[in-house]
Amino acid sequence: MIKQERMKVVRHKQIADDIFELTLIGQLSLEMKQPGQFVHIRVSDSFEPLLRRPISICSIDPEHMEFTMLYRAGGRGTKILSLKQPGDEVDVLGPLGNGFPVEEAETGETALLVGGGIGVPPLYELSKQLNAKGVRTIHVLGFQSINNVFYEKQFSELGDTYIVTADGSYGSKGFVTDLLAQLNPEFNVFYSCGPIPMLKALEQAFPDKKGFLSFEERMGCGIGACYACVCETTDAVAKDYLKICSDGPVFPRGVVAL
Amino acid sequence: MNRLQVDLPGLTLKNPIIPASGCFGFGQEYAKLYDLSKLGAIMIKATTLETRKGNPTPRVAETSSGMLNAIGLQNPGLAHVMEYELPWLEQYDVPIIANVAGTETADYVAVAEKISTAPNVKALELNISCPNVKCGGIQFGTDAKTASELTAAVKAVSNVPVYVKLSPNVTNIGEIAKAVEAGGADGLTMINTLIGMRLNPITGKPVIANGTGGLSGPAVKPVAIRMVYDVSQQVKIPIIGMGGITNAEDVIDFLSAGASAVAVGTANFVDPFVCPNIIDALPHKLDELACEKLTDIMGRSHR
């Protein structure tokens, strides 16, 4: 169920250039089930900045009533968020949207998880849940440069992990699709989150595979009421438009027009 | 006695708090969060004769204490609203104000005639002020004669009182208000969004795909208050005020300026529980002001 709660900061630290790892504690964590869902965060009690910020759930720890998110402190809102200290409260609305379907990978199968930049975080909880179910995971994660790389160790503990940087300063050089062409991995289903060109290249690279993609769009309400976050669908889908916040952010391949 | 009750043409409101059109969908999403029967009324999303796809994205952009939107009146169309949305809302004890939009007079008339027959639709809100569509919207609301004629045409077919939603994007809002009053409007709702623009600092191009968008949120409140203050002295029909309301103090301001009820728009995005929270806070506000009932506050800026 969607809840709004003032959650308490337990841990907060910078883990790469502009990338922060924030762990919050509260009842709302117990509502979180599906990887790829997101929360809508109000970073200040005033109306400056006004709107909430959508941030993906990176890992869930119901036992401790905690959840963790990773975000890039780039603009007004996320910079304010980056100043929160342990003990501070953060206004969180969530969990929102439909995440990655873990049930689409069978025990014993292999899942390919492809992330680009700040699209990497939601894949972490996904990988944890897939592994818990006995699905083998391969991770291919793309970043701009060595200073932007994060969570390599965490992903490595769950499965084969390949890092790609655009400038070649770490891992292999280029885009994730360049590396995938070389690796030519065997897998049953792919899951991905990252920039649109990456998602598009993936859809084209694996025309016959089952796949699930996570999308971003500017949001107003985050719950499906304002029609801000619509995306155009392909001819194959009867509806003209879908809402990223409440119908997504994750859609099966071929649904969103890329 | 209910200290918060307000009586308007067609509407007996248990409290004056109404979610604004376009900021509350058709209620389904917020119904998952709280009991919609708590609200004074609901202004549902603009409804047009045909399904509307709306504008390309990005459709929203944040501004200082406000936001721009150019949704472009996306909605599932009259037939769907009549068949699904309105019947679904009947489970709640809350009057519905249907926001009616169209491309030409005949569309408005057709939507108004049909939608005003729904049992829970207790009033219409004529949207002649949407700044985000190429035709059918703001051009009806910026010319006094056109606005008056459209009001009269809709009044002639509507089963319920007709409120006209005024645009702030005019030189003289009082003139338009008087024209729609003369056209037979039962009330006014004001204000719709102010046309604005935000540029991307790197590319220099507008952030919103549509170029311009409608500005709403706390940033517009002083403009809205001024307009309600002016117009309420020029017309006899009641005003439902809106523009930047986020808390009970804002509500008191609008009522003081001359509004009889208020609508809360953008604030629902900031805090989805803002409407019930304001409703709960209002009696305390009245106590603070040593006022018996909300109606005592109305128009006190003019006294």
Ligand SMILES: Cc1cc2nc3c(=O)[nH]c(=O)nc-3n(C[C@H](O)[C@H](O)[C@H](O)COP(=O)(O)OP(=O)(O)OC[C@H]3O[C@@H](n4cnc5c(N)ncnc54)[C@H](O)[C@@H]3O)c2cc1C
């Ligand atoms: C479903 C979803 C999940 C996301 N998950 C993450 C995540 O896990 N980690 C992370 O770092 N980022 C994530 N993002 C992107 C994140 O929401 C934006 O980077 C953030 O809102 C930018 O806020 P700001 O204050 O830094 O930027 P500003 O430029 O100050 O923001 C201004 C406005 O633009 C909006 N905005 C800016 N960039 C984006 C964007 N890329 N997508 C949507 N709205 C944007 C803001 O929400 C705000 O309304 C996600 C976005 C979506 C839609």
Ligand SMILES: Cc1cc2nc3c(=O)[nH]c(=O)nc-3n(C[C@H](O)[C@H](O)[C@H](O)COP(=O)(O)O)c2cc1C
């Ligand atoms: C996302 C969004 C969509 C809107 N859609 C409509 C609409 O369909 N019809 C309408 O009459 N007004 C629409 N409005 C205007 C609001 O109803 C309201 O007049 C305006 O936002 C000012 O109030 P606020 O500052 O409280 O948001 C919309 C506003 C927003 C922010």
Ligand code: FES
């Ligand atoms: S953000 Fe409002 S509908 Fe998606």
